[in-house]
Amino acid sequence: MLLHAPDPNEPLPISNRKETIYGAIIPFLLVSWVAIGLRMWVRFRIMREPGWDDFFVVLAGCLNTAATTLVLVSINYGLGQHYLYIGASNMVKYQQVFYAENAIYITETAIIKISLLLQYLRIFKAGTMRWICISLLCIISLWGVTYATLAWLPCWPVRAFWNRLEMPDAKCWGFGFADLNSFISLFESHTALNMVFDFTVFMTPMVLFSKPNLRMKNAFAMAGIFVTGAVVVFTSIWRLTSIVTTKAATQPFIDFTWWAPLSILLSCLEIDLAITCASMPVFWPHFEKSVSAIFVTHEVHVTEHRRLDDTDHELELVHSNSCSLRRKASGKSESGNSRETLNRTEGGTEQAGYYQDAYVAAQVVPMEKPGLGGMGLETNVDSEKPPKWNL
Template sequence: MRLPPPEVVASWPPPNYINPETRGMALIAIEMIILPIALLVLALRLYVRVVLLQKPGWDDWLMLLAAIFGTGVTISVLLASTLFGWSLHIYDLPLSVLPPSRQVSLAAQSLFILATSLAKLSILLSYLRFAPLRSPFRRATYAVAALLVAANAAFLVLLFTQCTPLASYWTLEEGGHCVPEGPPLLAQAASTVFFDAAVWVLPLGTLARARLPARERVAVVGLFGAGAVVVAAAAVRTYWVWWVVEGTWDVTWEGFELWIWTAVEVHLGVICGEDGEVE
């Protein structure tokens, strides 16, 4: 965690622990709207695949795991924003809530990596259902999937080894050693944009050449339009990651925007994973 220099701390107003300014209920409202939509879409997908068609695949179970981890992100964010000061200015944050706030942050970051990577891996596996054998599209899908798994495994390792001992991440006590957390966070956010774009672009050529019924073509266009929104959300989220870790000292207040875009990216990934059979 970056500690502000003395001149920045001196410029802050006195802490207000009684009636501090807050960001309000916007984050909770967004989470409570987009999470149920994502879970409903997933439930419809599983109903069609498991009950009606009776042919579930690994892509379905991976998307279920992604939704579970994404729900964990939502729970973490709601706890932190209501109990641990994520909707307050940093100078109004009681020191007593800093350790649990940092613990929830670590949990939310790890759950975000798992949720987004599993959602993308599920979509990549679903491509194999229609990718011709030995085609460049199929080989590219395997390559992106392998790179996705390797990169996100590395980011998880970095996340849990950035401090020695790990408890130094939330206690901030002297004697521990932590590497700067900004570069890994920015690298992970940028990689999310890359992989979202890769997953979005990969099947476009194959689908453009496919002779689909009009109804299915409309459904595919709609899903890939939503995929473009996911890429845009990841890009906006990357900006806010940079701003929180490099551009501001008021990390809890400014981080509010970051967590909004985190929610959008996590749950839209599940929504976009619906592959058309629900239609």
């Protein structure tokens, strides 16, 4: 740094300005928590079926909040400024904060992917896709544990990471900056694998588009989710490009606080968008249904269909000259008796009075086989194999 001392009065890039850092990461953090809140409300109050995927989303949200807070705190210790001019005490404090935020970020990149894969297991109940999800779950879990261990334990003892002068005999590796090449290689390898896993995880549900009879409504909803996932992947690619270009903030010269803000901003945005994308499939269908209930007008059309009897009368009841339909509300018959009969007599023969219609008569005992004109109620139960996945 001394051999390539930067200009202390050099204008700050946009990504290094305090207002840019605050304005970029705080709104997206709030959006991610709104998405988590809606997800939890649906899972606990509507579906009443919380799962491990919800636990990992909340855990990722908590870790993301902690990492974002540390990023904002690091501004006070020189983030965005040239490392050479922030002072020795701020160098130590910045390294302490960076140690924590880097370890948290590496941990949560694996946790949010694990949450998404557990969410996919709710959809893919059997078959090849379920085994693909389980395999990815195992691989990403191992990847996360490996890199998280290297991030949380970069040196032994750990405090040698930010205070190497007091512990010259400490053992450091990887993120502990044992040597320049290993430090750069570890950063680039983690970022590259993170990008590959982002792409793989967000492309896995694309098989749902091949589901027969997929409704257009569901197709548009899934497309919106995949667009958000594509933005996450694009953010990962952008972060990888920035890290490769600056060689993990060491090229053209070592200046952690000057070259790092862009990649740190992209790291925060990546996690915020990933959390939002993971929560949208849970709450969006219920949110859309609620909005539709407010703004959609339902039209009701009432129609009447009459059936003609054998005598061509437009009545469902048999036409009768001897029995009038004009009954009094009290239920009394024309003869003055309080008991009303449903039968009528013609020529000494008792005949059914008002329910001669074949369709109406067939519904009196609906579970029997139809006996009048082929009318009646018949129940058919069709069974088929349960689907391998459900939307």
